[in-house]
Amino acid sequence: MYADYSTDAFEEKYTYYGNDLGAAWSPNGTFFRLWAPTADEAAICLYRSGTAGQQDLIRRVPMTPDRNGTWIASVPENLNGVYYTYLVSVNGNTVEACDPYAVTTGVNGKRAMVCDLESTNPAGWEQDRSPILSPNYTDYAIYELHIRDASSLACSGIKHRGKFLGLAEAGTKNRSGLPTGLEHIKKLGITHIHLMPVYDYGSVDEANPGKSYNWGYDPENFNVPEGSYSTNPYDGFVRVREMKQLVQALHQNGLGVILDVVYNHVYHTFDFSMNQIVPGYFSRENSQGILSNGSCCGNDTASERSMVQKYIVDSVNYWADEYHIDGFRFDLVGLLDVSTIQKIIATVRKKHPHVMFYGEGWNLNTQVTKENVPLAVQGNAWMLPEFAFFNDTMRDTLRGSVFDYHLPGFVSGARVPKESLLQCFQGRMSWSNDPKQIVNYISCHDNHTLHDRIAEALPQADEEELAKRSRLAAAFNLLSTGIPFFQAGEEMLRSKKTLSGRYLENSYRSSDRINGIKWNRLKEPEVQKTVLYYQGLLSLRKGHELFRMTDAGMVSQCIRLLPNAPEELTAFLLENEKEAIIAAFNPGICGINLPLPEGTWQVCVDNGRAECDPFFCVSGEAMVEALSAFVAILEK
Numbered sequence: 001m002y003a004d005y006s007t008d009a010f011e012e013k014y015t016y017y018g019n020d021l022g023a024a025w026s027p028n029g030t031f032f033r034l035w036a037p038t039a040d041e042a043a044i045c046l047y048r049s050g051t052a053g054q055q056d057l058i059r060r061v062p063m064t065p066d067r068n069g070t071w072i073a074s075v076p077e078n079l080n081g082v083y084y085t086y087l088v089s090v091n092g093n094t095v096e097a098c099d100p101y102a103v104t105t106g107v108n109g110k111r112a113m114v115c116d117l118e119s120t121n122p123a124g125w126e127q128d129r130s131p132i133l134s135p136n137y138t139d140y141a142i143y144e145l146h147i148r149d150a151s152s153l154a155c156s157g158i159k160h161r162g163k164f165l166g167l168a169e170a171g172t173k174n175r176s177g178l179p180t181g182l183e184h185i186k187k188l189g190i191t192h193i194h195l196m197p198v199y200d201y202g203s204v205d206e207a208n209p210g211k212s213y214n215w216g217y218d219p220e221n222f223n224v225p226e227g228s229y230s231t232n233p234y235d236g237f238v239r240v241r242e243m244k245q246l247v248q249a250l251h252q253n254g255l256g257v258i259l260d261v262v263y264n265h266v267y268h269t270f271d272f273s274m275n276q277i278v279p280g281y282f283s284r285e286n287s288q289g290i291l292s293n294g295s296c297c298g299n300d301t302a303s304e305r306s307m308v309q310k311y312i313v314d315s316v317n318y319w320a321d322e323y324h325i326d327g328f329r330f331d332l333v334g335l336l337d338v339s340t341i342q343k344i345i346a347t348v349r350k351k352h353p354h355v356m357f358y359g360e361g362w363n364l365n366t367q368v369t370k371e372n373v374p375l376a377v378q379g380n381a382w383m384l385p386e387f388a389f390f391n392d393t394m395r396d397t398l399r400g401s402v403f404d405y406h407l408p409g410f411v412s413g414a415r416v417p418k419e420s421l422l423q424c425f426q427g428r429m430s431w432s433n434d435p436k437q438i439v440n441y442i443s444c445h446d447n448h449t450l451h452d453r454i455a456e457a458l459p460q461a462d463e464e465e466l467a468k469r470s471r472l473a474a475a476f477n478l479l480s481t482g483i484p485f486f487q488a489g490e491e492m493l494r495s496k497k498t499l500s501g502r503y504l505e506n507s508y509r510s511s512d513r514i515n516g517i518k519w520n521r522l523k524e525p526e527v528q529k530t531v532l533y534y535q536g537l538l539s540l541r542k543g544h545e546l547f548r549m550t551d552a553g554m555v556s557q558c559i560r561l562l563p564n565a566p567e568e569l570t571a572f573l574l575e576n577e578k579e580a581i582i583a584a585f586n587p588g589i590c591g592i593n594l595p596l597p598e599g600t601w602q603v604c605v606d607n608g609r610a611e612c613d614p615f616f617c618v619s620g621e622a623m624v625e626a627l628s629a630f631v632a633i634l635e636k
């Protein structure tokens with residue numbers, strides 16, 4: 001039906017290259033530019049409030065057609081804080097839509113707001129700098145967190161519960177006096193917080209945020225912070241200012257900020273502003289008018305169309321420029337085309353060389369509207385050398401398949417060939433062996449938590465055993481070659497157990513009780529031990545470059561299976577000119593004696609304890625305790 005959007009003729013005529021789409025504010029006037037090539041008529045509606053349905057129109061401003069399918073208008077007065085929509089007629093049908101380029105909106109994202117962005121900057125914003133200095137992805141450690149989960153429960157001791165500001169609070173404690181929220185996170189040794197969607201999404205009513213919960217993978221306004229995370233969703237300035245305050249606070253605590261961006265689909269296909277203004281342009285549709293649905297969300301983004309690509313490239317650049325964002329995680333990036341991702345990386349990196357990029361490169365069944373367009377799937381990793389992908393092989397090898405969650409993985413007793421474990425530890429996948437392209441993980445928001453997945457495979461195991469097996473998995477994941485990543489609370493044995501005793505596999509719209517981080521659990525001895533274990537592993541990783549190598553050739557030269565290790569143990573030898581490291585993993589229920597190569601070995605990881613500084617020495621042989629990891633170092 002709309003196939004001509006993807007033709008060369010359409011694109012030559014209607015691709016707009018300027019950087020002034022949206023509303024450009026100045027004290028003396030605001031300039032609007034809208035891309036609406038199929039429109040017969042376009043106008044701006046100016047409103048006093050940002051609430052859809054309020055009868056508070058100030059006036060309508062007609063727009064005039066300009067080049068490449070754009071429409072323009074100037075309003076020579078100070079419109080800062082004035083709300084607006086576009087009124088567009090296509091084929092006799094008139095629609096009122098939000099501005100796809102809106103930088104902020106009123107409640108629930110229906111009306112855009114003209115905004116003097118500088119006035120939203122918190123004090124000291126001009127001095128705000130990214131704390132990320134290393135350009136090497138393998139030096140990073142990423143922590144995936146939902147804004148609301150961090151502080152939704154009273155046990156967080158956090159004042160601004162469920163808000164941007166809640167995660168920015170300093171010195172928060174639970175009832176036992178143990179640090180919570182940012183205070184807990186900054187001690188872990190991670191480098192980046194990956195925030196699950198914080199753009200404006202549609203599934204939570206911003207007027208009543210307590211009534212529902214959602215992860216937020218349902219975008220409405222891609223360049224606007226979500227209103228339910230602000231203290232006042234009605235005032236367009238507040239969500240922008242508070243999100244900047246959060247970024248500033250995280251930066252001041254030494255943490256980089258990564259946004260989870262979901263350009264691959266929109267919440268309601270035909271309610272999405274760009275699809276209203278240019279009917280169906282944003283989404284893939286075949287010649288029969290059937291929407292492509294590789295995303296399983298009802299629509300796939302037609303990133304191969306020139307003005308969709310431009311929109312996505314502009315959007316990512318906007319977050320990096322305006323909010324000082326340090327990285328982007330692309331949801332179902334396998335639906336987007338390679339060229340869009342290449343342009344994003346090239347344009348963002350010109351200004352912000354430290355910004356990192358990664359995503360879910362799964363192969364999905366999507367109908368691209370042009371021919372021979374490569375997609376950003378794992379198999380095309382070679383076309384995107386600066387883009388990393390989630391390593392599902394690591395996840396499934398260690399904890400078991402996501403498709404049959406009763407099957408065990410390596411840490412729950414499955415027999416896995418040593419060569420496969422070596423490949424995981426070396427970050428050597430079929431689709432890439434470049435360490436900076438491999439995001440290693442054993443839990444994220446999707447599927448079971450690590451604890452719950454192990455419990456599903458081992459229903460007879462008690463909590464102590466589950467904790468030991470969780471720590472074993474963490475040691476393997478966090479010490480492997482690549483980029484370590486984990487879900488918030490994994491270090492606290494996070495569980496999503498329902499009142500009926502079931503482990504929830506998909507909690508995307510479950511309650512705060514299920515999803516919220518249970519900070520009161522920090523007082524449990526196994527939880528405390530596990531938090532310390534993660535801290536120790538991350539500082540050990542930081543202290544030894546053998547865990548953070550950036551070159552595939554060096555990895556295969558420096559990491560191999562330890563010769564002469566007992567069959568029941570998986571043991572690796574990491575070695576360079578400075579030192580040798582043995583990393584051994586025992587998923588069995590008996591301790592195993594490991595013969596050590598000559599020398600005095602300094603032990604940093606043993607029986608559920610991990611530290612950067614060795615805590616004892618051993619020579620000849622070492623006992624690798626049941627259900628645990630062991631790491632020892634020999635200086636040369």
Ligand code: CA
Pocket residue numbers: 108109200201202203204206226227228
């Ligand atoms: Ca919203």
